[in-house]
Ligand SMILES: Cc1ncc(C[n+]2csc(CCOP(=O)(O)OP(=O)(O)O)c2C)c(N)n1
């Protein structure tokens with residue numbers, strides 16, 4: 221078999237803009253993204269949200285001061301992609317782990333990155349208590365309404381009537397209750413400081429999500445409580461949709477149960 225030679229660009233760290241004779245690259249991934257292929261399914265929101273997070277870390281110049289807590293879920297390998305210090309947490313325990321890190325290193329920016337199974341099911345206790353304590357951390361909550369990693373079981377955020385592997389006839393709310401609106405729930409806690417729900421279905425929505433992540437980090441400097449950015453994501457593989465169909469589903473169905481926008485914003489000082 222002949223040797224395979226990778227092009228040099230495939231192994232180069234992603235630090236310098238590429239300028240050729242004819243073209244100047246006007247955008248490149250932030251250097252805070254590790255230059256490797258991700259394992260996510262095509263069209264999955266996780267990869268885009270990772271990039272937005274690291275763009276914000278880049279713009280704020282806080283790479284050396286940022287520590288992320290990775291979940292169990294499809295984003296379990298976030299530590300392979302985000303070039304900031306990372307800690308893995310057991311399923312659902314990210315807010316508790318982040319609490320410990322923040323208390324030991326109060327000058328660092330601590331964020332958790334969690335799915336709906338991780339945060340709203342097994343981790344709902346840790347989440348509520350951390351926010352009730354007003355822990356000075358940013359929680360990034362990617363709500364795709366299913367347990368993506370384990371093949372699409374019903375989550376606390378599964379829509380009424382939505383078909384999943386454990387609700388094949390659609391979520392029966394008389395049996396399983398209504399989908400939990402975590403952002404509205406935790407906005408009632410005095411310890412939450414900034415709570416917003418965004419999505420990634422259009423260029424404008426992506427810009428708003430990025431702004432929300434930027435606010436989330438910036439507001440940590442106020443030391444007034446927990447910042448919580450919910451992002452309505454997709455799971456084309458388990459929703460059995462194309463990526464485009466999944467975007468339409470978010471816009472036409474998900475936002476009815478999970479309306480977009482700011483839920484709690486800091487009062488002007
Ligand atoms: C203690 C424990 N319970 C259950 C599991 C199995 N498990 C792994 S990921 C997952 C759900 C992940 O769903 P979500 O947090 O929504 O993330 P997604 O994959 O959708 O991004 C579950 C139940 C586990 N790993 N550990």
Ligand code: SF4
Pocket residue numbers: 259260261263264265266294364368369454455456457458
């Ligand atoms: S299973 Fe769903 S959430 Fe997981 S990577 Fe694939 S599309 Fe994304």
Ligand SMILES: [Mg+2]
Pocket residue numbers: 335336337362363364365366367368375
């Ligand atoms: Mg999920």
